Amino acid sequence: MGSEDRGCCDKCAKCFIMVINIVIILIGGAILAAGLYWQLSDTGFYKEIFNHDIFNIPIVSIAVGALLLLVGLCGFFGACCEVLFLLKVYMGFLILIMLVEIILAVGCVAMKSEVEAYATNTTYEFIGYYGDETKDEEDLIEKTIDAIQENFECCGVTGPDDWPNYNPTRYNVGNKRTVPASCCKDPDLAGCNDDPISTNDNIYKSGCKISMMNFVENNLLYVGIIAGVIVILQISILVMTSKLRTTLEDESYENF
Numbered sequence: 052m053g054s055e056d057r058g059c060c061d062k063c064a065k066c067f068i069m070v071i072n073i074v075i076i077l078i079g080g081a082i083l084a085a086g087l088y089w090q091l092s093d094t095g096f097y098k099e100i101f102n103h104d105i106f107n108i109p110i111v112s113i114a115v116g117a118l119l120l121l122v123g124l125c126g127f128f129g130a131c132c133e134v135l136f137l138l139k140v141y142m143g144f145l146i147l148i149m150l151v152e153i154i155l156a157v158g159c160v161a162m163k164s165e166v167e168a169y170a171t172n173t174t175y176e177f178i179g180y181y182g183d184e185t186k187d188e189e190d191l192i193e194k195t196i197d198a199i200q201e202n203f204e205c206c207g208v209t210g211p212d213d214w215p216n217y218n219p220t221r222y223n224v225g226n227k228r229t230v231p232a233s234c235c236k237d238p239d240l241a242g243c244n245d246d247p248i249s250t251n252d253n254i255y256k257s258g259c260k261i262s263m264m265n266f267v268e269n270n271l272l273y274v275g276i277i278a279g280v281i282v283i284l285q286i287s288i289l290v291m292t293s294k295l296r297t298t299l300e301d302e303s304y305e306n307f
Contacts, residue, residue, distance in 0.1 A: 064294045064295045064298075067287075067288075068291055068295065069127055072122075072123045072124075072130070074123075075119055075122060075126065076123035076124060076127065079115075079122070079123055080116065081116070083112070086108075086109045086110070086116055087109075087113060089112065090109035090113065121144075122148070125140050126138075126292070130292075133299055135303070138292055138295065138296045139296065141292060142293065145285065145292070146289070148285075149285055171208055174259075175217050177195075178196070178207065178213060178218050181193055181221070181231070196231070196233070197231065200231070203259055203262040203263060204262065205234075205255050205257050205258055206230055206259070207230070207259065210258045211234060211254050211255070211256065214229070214230045214234070214248075228248055229245060230248055231244065234254050235255075236253050
């Protein structure tokens, strides 16, 4: 039996694998390019924020991007050229990725407090870098924090006092404790972020940590649906690849 004698199911499986892996190749290439850019960039923001001794984001991005690129190439050429070895390697990668995802999910749940503490401390660092051109040359920190505070209607990590406490050079000058305009309910109002921030009714009083955690909790259903779709997609890819591999093995036995 040759490829022209295959049923619709086999042909669909081959096309499905090829299309999915084109997407994986594009995503892997984009992540790899971003990682290389961050690693090679001389911009202070990338060096200060991304390059950590324990968790170096550019290196992790390069590794993840290269792995996705390798997986995508194995899957695409394995299906397109019908190479059994590449398909077997591809299936091995898929199983390994699914196991890593399970380990990471369990690890995040088990180390929830550590992950939360790391995120909190990193955000305090960002507050300290806010408005500092030597640390935030491209204003990415400032724009990101402003967008979060405006969209989640919050101020600081735990409250408005975080700003004068963690960025005193800008927000605790002459004992005058202020906050960025993005903490204001009406930023166009003159003096909306003036001292005293504790009694200023135009400033959001809730911290962004609580606001974002509430947002996640309120949207757990959607998070679960997205996670479920990803799992179903991965299983579907594995089943389709297994189907194509079995077909190719049967054909090789018949031809032999």
